[in-house]
Amino acid sequence: MIIHFTTRWGFGFKISILNMILKGKHFKIKEGRCIDPHAKKYLIDNAHSDFKWVVSFHGIFKFQILIAMLFLACISVSKWMGVYFIPFSAGE
Numbered sequence: 001m002i003i004h005f006t007t008r009w010g011f012g013f014k015i016s017i018l019n020m021i022l023k024g025k026h027f028k029i030k031e032g033r034c035i036d037p038h039a040k041k042y043l044i045d046n047a048h049s050d051f052k053w054v055v056s057f058h059g060i061f062k063f064q065i066l067i068a069m070l071f072l073a074c075i076s077v078s079k080w081m082g083v084y085f086i087p088f089s090a091g092e
Contacts, residue, residue, distance in 0.1 A: 012061070015054060015057055015058070016058075017029070017035075018043075018051065018054050019054050019055070019058055020035070021035060021039045021040055021043055022040060022043070022044075022051055022054060022055075023040075024037040024040045025037065
């Protein structure tokens with residue numbers, strides 16, 4: 001089983017596919033094309049690298065999403081309260 005990634009798919013999407021394969025999930029990638037749980041065994045047996053970085057990449061990505069959501073929530077609350085942050089200019 002060969003997974004062919006086209007150039008229109010980004011790095012994050014490729015990592016998501018690897019993460020789902022390493023979890024042993026059955027999922028659909030295109031119309032009529034599926035990845036089955038046996039792909040995990042094939043990937044681990046035939047790869048010459050360690051895939052622990054995939055799990056840490058997803059953890060960091062989820063943390064970044066959480067920080068961005070908290071930042072947006074803080075901005076929304078400050079605008080609701082009428083507090084606006086004005087940056088200092090260098091000349092004043």
